[in-house]
Amino acid sequence: MISPDRTQRQGGALQAMRAMATVISGALFGTFAALTAAAALAQAPKLVSTFSDWSSYMHEDSRAKICFAVSQPKSQEPKGANRDPAFFYVSAWPKDGVRTEISVKIGYPFKKGSEATVTVGNTSFKLFTQNDRAFVGDAAQEVKLIEAMKKAQTMQVQGTSERGTATTDNYSLAGLAQALQAATEQCQ
Numbered sequence: 001m002i003s004p005d006r007t008q009r010q011g012g013a014l015q016a017m018r019a020m021a022t023v024i025s026g027a028l029f030g031t032f033a034a035l036t037a038a039a040a041l042a043q044a045p046k047l048v049s050t051f052s053d054w055s056s057y058m059h060e061d062s063r064a065k066i067c068f069a070v071s072q073p074k075s076q077e078p079k080g081a082n083r084d085p086a087f088f089y090v091s092a093w094p095k096d097g098v099r100t101e102i103s104v105k106i107g108y109p110f111k112k113g114s115e116a117t118v119t120v121g122n123t124s125f126k127l128f129t130q131n132d133r134a135f136v137g138d139a140a141q142e143v144k145l146i147e148a149m150k151k152a153q154t155m156q157v158q159g160t161s162e163r164g165t166a167t168t169d170n171y172s173l174a175g176l177a178q179a180l181q182a183a184t185e186q187c188q
Helices: 004-042 139-151 176-186
Strands: 046-051 054-060 065-071 075-077 087-093 098-105 115-120 123-130 133-135 154-160 166-172
Touching: 046 176, 054 176, 065 176, 087 176, 098 115, 098 139, 115 139, 123 139, 139 176
Parallel strands: none
Antiparallel strands: 046 054, 054 065, 065 087, 075 166, 087 098, 098 133, 115 123, 115 154, 123 133, 154 166
8 A cells, every 4th residue: 555645745746747847848849939930030031122012022942932022901891800911922933934923811711612802993803712812723814913903003802701701902003013023033
């Protein structure tokens, strides 16, 4: 039979071991998180330039060079919707032959099977959705959308969240042409 005193000592030792494991785990996690954050900072895209409401960025590593023009909405509806920041990208990956890929990061998971709509002037373009992103499915439509964007002053991006909330993001197109040119020059 184990004495109550020994059980208390074993229980206390077990608690001390658990506390030590928690401290060690926390220290290891903190070190891992710091290393991950440092690696992410080392791989962060470099701002090339900003033109009004659009900016151009470049990222290069041993595998590829990526350049993109990006903007955020000037206004969003419904106001106060629970979502992450939204971005509209025009990206280039010269190594893969990609010159103008349009993508939208909407800030929430899209409703499965839904489409996003980009409206520039009187013309609308349908984008297929995947998770929190939307893409143009046809390269010819991408070219048409970019040309329409260069001629306009504003555009709207509409989508529906997986919860059924319809959203509208309003973007300014001021500075788009210059940001695209700067991104193109970086990725020649």
